[in-house]
Amino acid sequence: MKTALIVDDSRIMLEILEAELSSDELTVVPAVSGPAALEWLESNRADIVTSDINMPEMDGFTFLEQMKRRCEPTSPPFLVISTEERRGLAEEAVADDAIAWITKPFPYGSLSELIHRHLGCDATSGAEGGAADGAVHA
Numbered sequence: 001m002k003t004a005l006i007v008d009d010s011r012i013m014l015e016i017l018e019a020e021l022s023s024d025e026l027t028v029v030p031a032v033s034g035p036a037a038l039e040w041l042e043s044n045r046a047d048i049v050t051s052d053i054n055m056p057e058m059d060g061f062t063f064l065e066q067m068k069r070r071c072e073p074t075s076p077p078f079l080v081i082s083t084e085e086r087r088g089l090a091e092e093a094v095a096d097d098a099i100a101w102i103t104k105p106f107p108y109g110s111l112s113e114l115i116h117r118h119l120g121c122d123a124t125s126g127a128e129g130g131a132a133d134g135a136v137h138a
Helices: 011-021 034-041 060-070 089-095 110-119
Strands: 002-007 026-031 048-051 078-082 098-103
Touching: 002 011, 002 034, 002 110, 011 026, 011 110, 026 034, 026 110, 034 048, 034 060, 048 060, 048 110, 060 078, 078 110, 098 110
Parallel strands: 002 026, 002 048, 048 078, 078 098
Antiparallel strands: none
């Protein structure tokens, strides 16, 4: 069983992501902030992490930096999920080792497909859907 840690300050978004990503092969762990996610990572391991960028306590870039430092030598793959569309931010995130930048809103099922494919899991017991047309930047 693989584990996905999802970090977002919106509880509604966490519920949506948890519903979309949960499958027989993927356990989803929601965290309402970067500090909460870092605390969970102190005693647990995630196979993949998603994070919003614009959060009040700690932005997603700071979270990624601290996660990489704490999880050395191997930090989990990281995906950004954000409404932010400023030019250059996706490139900055990918340069910081994020595997993709996903812009909200995205088609239902596209995130699940991307994560399950990246982890080598079967997404058939989770959400169904096609690829996100232009919403995923890697």
